[in-house]
Amino acid sequence: MNEATMTTTAAVRDDDAERREPVLSVRDLRVTFSRGGRTVHAVNGVSYDAYPGRMLAIIGESGSGKSVGVRALMGLLPPSAFVEGSARIGGTQLVGLGEPAMRRVRGSEVAMVFQDPARSLNPTMAVGAQVAEAVRAHGGVDKRAAAERAVELLRLVRLPAAERRFHEYPHQLSGGMRQRVMIAIGLAASPKVLIADEATTALDVTTQAQIMELLLDLQDRLGTAVILISHDLGLAASYADEVLVMYAGRIVERADAAQLFRNVRMPYTHALLGAVPQLANPPHTPLAVIDGQPPDLSRPIVGCSFRPRCAFATAACAEAPPLEEHESAHWYACHHPVGLAGDPRTAEEDAR
Ligand SMILES: Nc1ncnc2c1ncn2[C@@H]1O[C@H](COP(=O)(O)OP(=O)(O)OP(=O)(O)O)[C@@H](O)[C@H]1O
Ligand code: SF4
Ligand SMILES: [Mg+2]
Structure with missing residues (x-):
């Protein structure tokens, strides 16, 4: 199954019938910016669903398209942005919605909390x-x-x-x-959907945990779908139901939080986790620093976008791997996934 034909697996695994319908369905979302005669491809075909009463975390390095992707849903991008694809909330198509209609959607359908309340x-x-x-x-x-x-x-x-x-x-x-x-x-x-974009990043660890508990409580009590954007893997591992990992404007790995952190497959996610055992006691686990830089999004990317930084790249990686559901409810985009049974590259970690 590819990304475009993705079924609602996240919902199917949930027995609660009222949670089976997504409140927000994003399909093939693309955002480009025109800047000084160049086109920056900030979001490159992102698809996901958000469900009532569930928390979806979006993680990835700085510049991977996390904020631009959600700001596009709320019409909060500058005029230099061009948004394509589909993002439906209830019966409303958000992509292409004019500002007067978007003003009605903002707050009543989808609301956003930012990093700096001051x-x-x-x-x-x-x-x-x-x-x-x-x-x-x-x-x-x-x-x-x-x-x-x-x-x-x-x-x-x-x-x-x-x-x-x-x-x-x-x-x-x-x-x-x-x-x-x-x-x-x-x-x-x-709102049906509450987006928290690094909403706890500026807070100390204790206050951060209290705000996360509050978000969990609100999603349970009000049935709100929460989208958590964070650099903090510990938060995603501790609180989210599902995690999307973004790199260079694409989703490169996606799974239930428990499955993802137990069975990382994409070398990028693997590198982000750095010292993997930290996730056994996760409350505050920032992303590891990976050698090299993400690609320049104003230039064409040939093959896998992570290839120049990937320790496991081979000639096959000159062809871009599609995001596919390789294991039940676990999607990843990689020709040589890590951590599969008998994988000598991660055997040392398995033994720990
Ligand atoms: N107004 C803009 N004009 C041109 N490019 C932009 C604009 N806003 C964002 N970008 C580019 O879009 C890409 C994605 O940016 P985005 O803000 O979504 O990253 P992010 O994943 O949220 O990063 P961070 O973790 O630092 O918040 C980056 O390459 C960024 O430089
Ligand atoms: S496709 Fe190749 S380069 Fe890309 S993450 Fe997988 S192994 Fe690394
Ligand atoms: Mg951001």
Whole structure:
């Protein structure tokens, strides 16, 4: 099976009938930027589904297309971006949607929480008023009802002393509290999908864990599909249901989190994991640094995009490997996957 004909395996393995329909279906998403007469191919044919109440993690080195891919869904790219493919949420096709319609989708269908809440919040406005404003932006409620709903949302995200904090300004809150406020704003119109793009990266490890627990709780209670974008493998391993690994604008490996971290197949993922045994106790496991640089996305890529940095490359890798489901619900794009039974390249790790 290739990427385009991918079945909903992630859903099939889940017995819960209501979780079988994806809320978001992305197919062959492509994003290019025109820059100084050059075309940057930032996202090169990405397909995936996001399911209610489940967390999908997208990991990969800097510049692999994680943020551009999700920003494309929300119409948050600059005019130099050209987006193709399909991204359906409910009955709505997001690719090509005009700004007025996209404004209605943003927040009510899909919302995003970014890394730096200090920059996203208005420093001159009390945080409760900012949440209430987000509630009112989606219509149908007066000022008083919006304020009441804002307090409810601040309680939902477990902001300590929500009623009192309602009147405080962003600088009076800790980084973790500000991120809770951003999540409350994200949830103001009950989106089906919540995207957290490095939303915990700026926080200390303890606060990071608390925010991740909050996201898990919200996805369970509200049935929200969460897309977690992170450099932190520990977070993906600990909290996500499914993981996509991106390289040079493509998905190169994709599986259930448990399967992926137990049975890495793609040499790129293998290299990212670096000291693999760390994943036995994962809470904070940054990506390993891999020798060499990702390819220049403004030049044509011939063969496997990871080939110049891959320790296992052979002549066969001059032909690009397609992303295929080689094992049950485990897709990877590689001619020489690692870690298969008897593989001498990874036998040493198996023995540990
Ligand atoms: N406005 C833009 N104009 C031109 N190229 C861009 C623009 N925004 C992003 N890119 C390019 O698109 C590619 C993907 O960028 P993206 O921000 O998605 O990476 P990322 O995986 O989110 O990285 P990070 O982990 O650093 O956030 C990069 O090569 C980047 O330089
Ligand atoms: S296809 Fe070849 S170059 Fe690419 S990751 Fe696999 S072994 Fe390495
Ligand atoms: Mg990014």
